[in-house]
Amino acid sequence: MKSYKLKNENMVIIREARKEDASAYVDYLLQIGTETDFLTFGAGEMITSQHEQELMIESSAEADNRLLLLALVDNKIVGGVNFRGGVRPRVHHTGEVGITVLKEYWGLGIATELLMYLINWAKGSGIIRKINLRVRMDNHRAIDVYTRQGFLKEGVTTRDSFIDSVFYDSVCMGLQIN
Numbered sequence: 001m002k003s004y005k006l007k008n009e010n011m012v013i014i015r016e017a018r019k020e021d022a023s024a025y026v027d028y029l030l031q032i033g034t035e036t037d038f039l040t041f042g043a044g045e046m047i048t049s050q051h052e053q054e055l056m057i058e059s060s061a062e063a064d065n066r067l068l069l070l071a072l073v074d075n076k077i078v079g080g081v082n083f084r085g086g087v088r089p090r091v092h093h094t095g096e097v098g099i100t101v102l103k104e105y106w107g108l109g110i111a112t113e114l115l116m117y118l119i120n121w122a123k124g125s126g127i128i129r130k131i132n133l134r135v136r137m138d139n140h141r142a143i144d145v146y147t148r149q150g151f152l153k154e155g156v157t158t159r160d161s162f163i164d165s166v167f168y169d170s171v172c173m174g175l176q177i178n
């Protein structure tokens, strides 16, 4: 858990998700789907239940190679990071991260703080040795956040998403944890 003052003077708390966050997290996912085309789901496409999210939060909390972090302002979820390590032994040390922030809170440093928290957790885990992600090639804001935290571009996945009849390529980025 960490709390600090945002650029706009709001206090933000970063902590691991708890089972009782499930309902608010469902609403959060629905909202971010309406706010950006840079995710793998759009408006109304993130169909998930409170029960599913409770299970997801619990399994994340129990696993030594998973982390679901929330950023909260006045008890409202305004951002999140979801890192999932691999299940089998050969991929247990590595995983993919997804990061989101409510549009109203963009540009306040929340994604950067969430990412720094994840990286510190990974370094302290003694387990995670690589963090991977995929980001749409034209998502300059996100690429900038990742690059500033040391992520390197490792390749390109073509036609990674298809939105309104247009294909978009993604950049694969990664951070080695040593």
Ligand SMILES: CC(C)(COP(=O)(O)OP(=O)(O)OC[C@H]1O[C@@H](n2cnc3c(N)ncnc32)[C@H](O)[C@@H]1OP(=O)(O)O)[C@@H](O)C(=O)NCCC(=O)NCCS
Pocket (backbone or CB within 6 Å): 036, 038, 039, 098, 099, 100, 101, 102, 105, 106, 107, 108, 109, 110, 111, 112, 113, 133, 134, 135, 136, 139, 140, 141, 142, 144, 145
């Ligand atoms: C990408 C995202 C997570 C960033 O969150 P955020 O909290 O606004 O990020 P931060 O405030 O920590 O940092 C944003 C930085 O990007 C920079 N930035 C903003 N627009 C930019 C642009 N068009 N090009 C390059 N850099 C840009 C800003 O300068 C800012 O840096 P600063 O700290 O010097 O102000 C957020 O915009 C988001 O949720 N987007 C929709 C979902 C998404 O794209 N997720 C990533 C999927 S891979």
